[in-house]
Amino acid sequence: xxxxxxxxxxxxxxxxxxxxxxxxxxxxxxxxxxxxxxxxxxxxxxxxxxxxxxxxxxxxxxxxxxxxxxxxxxxxxxxxxxxxxxxxxxxxxxxxxxxxxxxxxxxxxxxxxxxxxxxxxxxxxxxxxxxxxxxxxxxxxxxxxxxxxxxxxxxxxxxxxxxxxxxxxxxxxxxxxxxxxxxxxxxxxxxxxxxxxxxxxxxxxxxxxxxxxxxxxxxxxxxxxxxxxxxxxxxxxxxxxxxxxxxxxxxxxxxxxxxxx
Amino acid sequence: xxxxxxxxxxxxxxxxxxxxxxxxxxxxxxxxxxxxxxxxxxxxxxxxxxxxxxxxxxxxxxxxxxxxxxxxxxxxxxxxxxxxxxxxxxxxxxxxxxxxxxxxxxxxxxxxxxxxxxxxxxxxxxxxxxxxxxxxxxxxxxxxxxxxxxxxxxxxxxxxxxxxxxxxxxxxxxxxxxxxxxxxxxxxxxxxxxxxxxxxxxxxxxxxxxxxxxxxxxx
Numbered sequence: 001x002x003x004x005x006x007x008x009x010x011x012x013x014x015x016x017x018x019x020x021x022x023x024x025x026x027x028x029x030x031x032x033x034x035x036x037x038x039x040x041x042x043x044x045x046x047x048x049x050x051x052x053x054x055x056x057x058x059x060x061x062x063x064x065x066x067x068x069x070x071x072x073x074x075x076x077x078x079x080x081x082x083x084x085x086x087x088x089x090x091x092x093x094x095x096x097x098x099x100x101x102x103x104x105x106x107x108x109x110x111x112x113x114x115x116x117x118x119x120x121x122x123x124x125x126x127x128x129x130x131x132x133x134x135x136x137x138x139x140x141x142x143x144x145x146x147x148x149x150x151x152x153x154x155x156x157x158x159x160x161x162x163x164x165x166x167x168x169x170x171x172x173x174x175x176x177x178x179x180x181x182x183x184x185x186x187x188x189x190x191x192x193x194x195x196x197x198x199x200x201x202x203x204x205x206x207x208x209x210x211x212x213x214x215x216x217x218x219x220x221x222x223x224x225x226x227x228x229x230x231x232x233x234x235x236x237x238x239x240x241x242x243x244x245x246x247x248x249x250x251x252x253x254x255x256x257x258x259x260x261x
Numbered sequence: 262x263x264x265x266x267x268x269x270x271x272x273x274x275x276x277x278x279x280x281x282x283x284x285x286x287x288x289x290x291x292x293x294x295x296x297x298x299x300x301x302x303x304x305x306x307x308x309x310x311x312x313x314x315x316x317x318x319x320x321x322x323x324x325x326x327x328x329x330x331x332x333x334x335x336x337x338x339x340x341x342x343x344x345x346x347x348x349x350x351x352x353x354x355x356x357x358x359x360x361x362x363x364x365x366x367x368x369x370x371x372x373x374x375x376x377x378x379x380x381x382x383x384x385x386x387x388x389x390x391x392x393x394x395x396x397x398x399x400x401x402x403x404x405x406x407x408x409x410x411x412x413x414x415x416x417x418x419x420x421x422x423x424x425x426x427x428x429x430x431x432x433x434x435x436x437x438x439x440x441x442x443x444x445x446x447x448x449x450x451x452x453x454x455x456x457x458x459x460x461x462x463x464x465x466x467x468x469x470x471x472x473x474x475x476x477x478x479x480x
Contacts, residue, residue, distance in 0.1 A: 002301075006297070006301060006303075009293070009297060009378055010297075010304070012290075012293070012382070013290045013293045013294055013297070013304070014290070015290075016286045016287065016289050016290035016293075016382075017286075017287055017290035017291060017294075017306070019283075019286050019287075020283045020284065020286040020287025020288075020290070021287060021350065023274065023283050024283055024284075024287070024348070024350065026274075027274075027275065027280075028346075028347050030268070030270075030275060031345070031346030031347050031417075032345065032346030032411065033270060033346075034270060034275045034276075034277075034346075035277060035280045035342075035343075035346055035348070035396060035397065035400060036346060036347045036348070037280075037283065037284065037287070037342070037347065037348040037350055038347060038348075038349075038350055039347065039349050039350060039351060040347060040416075040420055041423075043347070043420045043424075044420050044423045044424035044427070045424060045427060046424070047420065047424035047425075048424030048425060048426075048427040048428065048459060048461055049459050049461055049462065050459040052458045052459050052462060054453075054458065054462045054466075055453075055458060055459045055461050055462030055463075056462075057462070058461075058462040058465045058466050058469075059461055059462065059465060061465070061469075062465050062469070070308075070309055071303060071304070073309075074309045074312065074313075075298055075301075075302045075303040075304065075305060075312070076298075076305050076307055076308060076309045076311075076312040077294070077304065077305060077306050077307070078307070078308050078309070079306070079307055079308055079350075079351045079355050081306060082287075082291075082306060082350050082351070082354075082355060083350065083351060107274075108274040108275065109274045112274075112283075119290075123294075123304070126303075126304070127297065127301075127303050127304045137469060137472070137473065139472070139476065139477050139478065140438070140442065140468055140469055140472040140477070143434070143438040143442075143477060144431060144434050144435045144438050144442065144446070144465075144468050144472075145431065145434075145465070147434040147437070148427065148430040148431040148433070148434040148435075149427075151430050151433075151434070152423065152426055152427055152430055156423055156426045156430070157419075157423045160419050160422050160423045160426075161416070161419045161423070163419075164415050164416070164418060164419035164422075165415070168412060168415045172412060172415070187337075192337075192341055195341075195345050195416055196341070196344065196345070198411075198412040198415050198416060199344055199345065199411045199412055201412065202411050202412030202415065203411045203412070206411075212402075212403055215402070215403055216344065216403055219340055219344075219399075219403070220340075220344075222340075223337055223340045223341065226336060226337070227336070227337040230329055230330075230332070230336075
């Protein structure tokens with residue numbers, strides 16, 4: 001009886017999530033004129049499969065075994081269900097007859113509907129299977145795909161974005177370098193910072209220092225200050241330079257539940 | 262939908278106004294996933310390490326870490342998402358809505374949205390709508406008011422270029438995992454390349470095939 005309830009709930013959850021992920025992934029190909037949702041690495045990986053159904057399927061499959069193992073072991077799907085499995089399998093299903101990505105993967109309507117179908121199947125399957133998966137397949141996912149994906153996220157993507165920033169003009173290069181370096185210090189990955197640097201540099205190239213670019217710069221700085229604060233970077237920064245963190249700052253951190261060592 | 266060259270950017274599937282609805286659907290599902298974890302200990306949409314932060318709270322160890330971690334991610338990703346045109350699902354939805362907000366609610370003693378399935382779907386949808394609208398509003402006041410594309414072409418180019426690295430990277434890490442798995446990845450990639458297909462798929466299939474016969478241990 002409980003299994004039936006779990007499956008019914010899984011169908012609803014999987015359908016909702018798959019619809020959103022599918023439409024969001026297709027809209028990424030039309031960003032920034034259309035607001036997308038997904039991740040830069042998802043966009044890169046979808047492009048890496050170059051519209052080949054077998055590549056999309058096998059890429060998703062590798063992460064599926066990992067997600068399965070993690071679900072069985074700890075009840076956690078891993079983020080890959082939304083980032084990799086649903087978008088890649090939806091793309092594979094749409095492209096199975098050699099259709100072009102422009103008519104399938106880039107089409108939010110088709111991706112939303114296919115994503116919902118894949119989402120229902122994947123979520124129901126992960127939530128209802130209690131039996132363990134073959135350990136050899138789980139090991140490959142962990143030992144082959146995860147390191148490769150980690151290398152892609154850091155340092156490959158930061159370097160490529162950084163070089164693109166340096167090549168696209170003096171302003172993008174300077175802002176990309178400053179914010180990229182700061183992003184790696186604060187968030188552990190330079191990509192968001194380099195992207196914001198390109199955004200500001202190109203914005204100023206095209207329109208000068210107007211109200212919008214100034215607001216942008218202020219919000220980016222605000223973003224760094226706040227996410228630095230929430231991750232305790234301010235304290236670590238002071239300690240790194242052998243300085244004492246003031247008492248009021250430590251108290252402020254305690255207020256939001258962050259314990260300063 | 263018409264031809265591919267004449268996409269109607271104002272239609273539901275591409276417009277700004279529909280974005281909050283899409284975020285609402287996704288958030289609704291992800292929040293309900295956390296409900297599943299709360300009730301059945303299965304189905305949270307996140308990595309083991311991050312779900313573990315919530316589990317610490319559920320075991321009585323305090324929700325501070327999960328709440329601060331999730332909330333800071335949510336905030337940073339909303340701002341970044343509206344500026345670059347891609348809202349990060351992992352940070353904003355899976356970690357922010359799936360872990361941070363439940364932790365905040367539980368810390369304040371509110372358990373109903375996590376205990377009741379329908380209520381969890383509704384809570385997620387409302388939160389998603391709010392995030393979607395915030396993104397669109399920030400967009401209108403920044404990127405939307407200007408003729409500049411803010412270097413989107415540069416970023417798209419870089420995104421495409423980085424995707425090409427994945428194939429060789431998978432072969433390299435397969436070759437570091439074990440000799441049979443490495444051989445499988447190399448042969449698979451070569452066959453795919455000869456057949457004019459991206460080498461990613463061949464490398465993974467080859468690695469898995471040989472890995473099934475010559476298993477490696479997990480440690």
